[in-house]
Amino acid sequence: MTVRVRFAPSPTGMFHVGGARSALQNWIFAKQQGGVFVLRIEDTDAARNRPEWTEGILSALDWIGIARGSYEGPYFQSSYAGEHRAAAQRLYEGGRAYYCDCTREDVQARTGPQQRGYDGFCRDRGLEPGEGRALRFRTPDEGETVVVDLVRGEPTFENKLIEDFVIARGDGSPVFLLANVVDDMSMGITHVIRAEEHLPNTPKQQLLWDALGVKPPIWAHVPVVVNEKRQKLSKRRDKVALEAYRDEGYLADAMRNYLMLLGWAPSGDREIVPWSVIEEEFRLDEVNPSPAFFDEKKLRAFNGDYIRALPVEDFVEACRPWLTGTETIAPPPWQPDEFDPAAFAAVAPLAQTRIAVLSEIVPNVDFLFLADPLIDEAAWTKAMKEGAADLLDAAIVAFEALESWDAESLKATLEAVGAERGLKLGKAQAPVRVAVTGRTVGLPLFESLEVLGRDRTLTRLRAARVRLV
Ligand code: GLU
Numbered sequence: 413m414t415v416r417v418r419f420a421p422s423p424t425g426m427f428h429v430g431g432a433r434s435a436l437q438n439w440i441f442a443k444q445q446g447g448v449f450v451l452r453i454e455d456t457d458a459a460r461n462r463p464e465w466t467e468g469i470l471s472a473l474d475w476i477g478i479a480r481g482s483y484e485g486p487y488f489q490s491s492y493a494g495e496h497r498a499a500a501q502r503l504y505e506g507g508r509a510y511y512c513d514c515t516r517e518d519v520q521a522r523t524g525p526q527q528r529g530y531d532g533f534c535r536d537r538g539l540e541p542g543e544g545r546a547l548r549f550r551t552p553d554e555g556e557t558v559v560v561d562l563v564r565g566e567p568t569f570e571n572k573l574i575e576d577f578v579i580a581r582g583d584g585s586p587v588f589l590l591a592n593v594v595d596d597m598s599m600g601i602t603h604v605i606r607a608e609e610h611l612p613n614t615p616k617q618q619l620l621w622d623a624l625g626v627k628p629p630i631w632a633h634v635p636v637v638v639n640e641k642r643q644k645l646s647k648r649r650d651k652v653a654l655e656a657y658r659d660e661g662y663l664a665d666a667m668r669n670y671l672m673l674l675g676w677a678p679s680g681d682r683e684i685v686p687w688s689v690i691e692e693e694f695r696l697d698e699v700n701p702s703p704a705f706f707d708e709k710k711l712r713a714f715n716g717d718y719i720r721a722l723p724v725e726d727f728v729e730a731c732r733p734w735l736t737g738t739e740t741i742a743p744p745p746w747q748p749d750e751f752d753p754a755a756f757a758a759v760a761p762l763a764q765t766r767i768a769v770l771s772e773i774v775p776n777v778d779f780l781f782l783a784d785p786l787i788d789e790a791a792w793t794k795a796m797k798e799g800a801a802d803l804l805d806a807a808i809v810a811f812e813a814l815e816s817w818d819a820e821s822l823k824a825t826l827e828a829v830g831a832e833r834g835l836k837l838g839k840a841q842a843p844v845r846v847a848v849t850g851r852t853v854g855l856p857l858f859e860s861l862e863v864l865g866r867d868r869t870l871t872r873l874r875a876a877r878v879r880l881v
């Protein structure tokens with residue numbers, strides 16, 4: 413039997429990092445089993461779906477390595493409405509489902525507000541189909557439903573505690589629970605790997621598989637992803653969109669490595685490992701069922717490690733979207749013709765060891781490409797204390813006299829200027845750095861001045877000096 417798995421997102425918002433994690437787990441599992449990965453877009457919630465979200469899912473999957481054309485699909489759930497209705501009809505005709513005209517108020521009036529779920533009032537009323545009548549599944553009164561779950565063992569549900577749940581609404585439209593099962597069935601899905609939040613649906617869905625006469629799949633409910641307060645990551649509160657991480661400058665390799673560590677770890681005492689190791693070692697039955705903490709700080713540190721491991725040419729290439737701007741990344745503050753690739757290449761290795769996400773490249777190098785540096789006023793106030801004017805005057809004179817404009821000579825010169833004033837190098841650097849780059853922190857100062865060049869450095873120092881008068 414060929415293993416067939418599916419990833420079945422709903423296109424109702426930005427692509428969630430938890431979804432990306434499940435997609436990767438499905439992808440790896442299929443690959444390990446020599447199986448097939450199917451992408452199914454569950455677009456039946458017409459009020460919340462938007463085509464751009466579907467495009468967002470496809471491009472985000474592409475970005476983390478699940479490339480268009482290398483999987484089956486995308487299929488669209490909305491194209492199978494006929495099959496969903498036919499399955500509902502079959503369940504009705506076989507006596508496995510019945511029509512019900514109770515409103516929620518009717519049910520509550522009978523059961524009291526405390527009791528949840530349907531009381532079975534219409535079970536034996538023999539109602540015909542009709543406008544406003546929902547179709548409910550007749551759950552067995554006895555026995556239990558045992559879910560075989562690779563992550564959770566065998567969660568077992570007593571059938572008598574499962575209410576007669578709705579499978580088609582009063583307007584005849586089948587609900588998610590049924591559509592999802594019918595599609596899995598017709599797509600020959602053998603393993604359903606999805607987030608834990610669907611576990612409560614699973615006994616109901618498994619009863620539907622049984623009632624429709626098909627052997628249910630093997631399930632794997634992977635842990636919910638939570639924030640530092642142990643709350644489920646939510647798009648209203650947390651940064652959850654994979655695209656947001658991409659546009660901030662997380663590398664796809666770092667991201668997918670990190671996502672696979674949510675609830676699982678490779679062998680040995682390692683976390684950063686090549687993708688091939690993850691593909692080889694990952695096991696669903698080793699996934700920890702407890703909630704997995706999405707630690708953005710750790711992800712940042714991870715990304716920094718990945719950035720530092722790039723060959724410098726690849727780093728330069730990887731920075732490009734932030735140096736030019738794209739459809740989703742804001743353009744940098746300089747004009748395209750102000751950008752100097754040679755100057756960038758000269759400082760790239762210095763930046764590479766210092767930034768954790770690629771978007772940070774821009775504030776580190778903008779001083780090289782702008783006619784005037786963007787002065788951060790707080791940095792200015794901090795650096796331009798008493799003595800700054802005198803120090804700048806001396807630095808200007810000493811720099812003008814330099815024979816060779818290189819980092820080493822610049823450093824020795826400023827060190828001497830500082831020493832004459834009883835200042836350590838760090839203190840002497842501060843006004844020079846702010847005058848030239850606009851900021852108190854950044855790339856190593858003397859290398860920066862070397863690349864910026866004598867004329868531009870002196871112009872900026874003089875401008876700062878004028879401002880201090
Ligand atoms: N469309 C469902 C969701 O996005 C997926 C259900 C499933 O994987 O079975 O949550």
